[in-house]
Amino acid sequence: MVEIVFDKVWKEYGDAIVLENVSLTLKDHEFLSIVGPSGVGKTTLLRLLLSQEVPTRGEIRIDGQLIAGEPTEDRGVVFQRYSVFPHKTVLGNVMLGPEWRSSAFLGKLYGSRHKALLERAHALLERVGLKDAVDKYPQQLSGGMQQRLAIAQALIMQPKVLLLDEPFGALDPVTRKSMHVLIRELWTERQMTIVMVTHDMGEAFELGTRVIAIDKHRHDPQAPERYGAGIMSDFEAKPRIVRESALFEFNRSKIIPLQTAR
């Protein structure tokens, strides 16, 4: 169970106010889409959630606890491009995070722990559609495959919250559609909370259970940095019933029919 609370959060860089008094409560297993004009502070909001930035004022709490001061494994992230390591194979990229977590000194696992991780990595790569590309290097993959790899790399750490910063922005429309299907399935299967920044309204509403638009409430043309952005609109994008029926379908798919089970 994950509840995320932004409580009167401000973010300023010097004299420039980027975010102004943002308050937001995210329920468990929410899929939040964030939209807004370029440069308004969407990525800053994600970076605060990742602990790559700290609020100037206000608090962010996860499950009632003040957010950790530095990035932790329970929050994964996928950027628009190239968050993978070019000199590692697909499999190597996916194994890297857990290997460093378990053995920061050697960066390697041995014996049964290595075998278990290998099995988990192969299963995840099969799940994201990269089963036949495990030995390839990122530059040998299409943009869509690279994003599948970036998603696998984030998911192998089993995050409770997945942050997506324009993850499909560089993909062609057909690949983008297939990525929408994949991310929605993974969101349902893994019961994660997802927070996604996008410039595409259609994508925001198609995937999100909730969509917020952030923008400046007030604007001073003489000093644009004087006021920051806040939440201008907040929509429940999908009736709860849609979300629950997706979960029902997923659970039903796990029930083995009697004749197959025999």
Ligand SMILES: Nc1ncnc2c1ncn2[C@@H]1O[C@H](COP(=O)(O)OP(=O)(O)OP(=O)(O)O)[C@@H](O)[C@H]1O
């Ligand atoms: N480390 C920093 N130091 C100073 N200013 C910063 C820093 N990081 C971001 N900003 C400023 O904060 C504002 C918001 O940036 P941010 O990247 O969050 O916008 P965005 O809404 O994600 O934009 P885009 O849609 O173009 O990606 C911008 O004016 C940017 O210049």
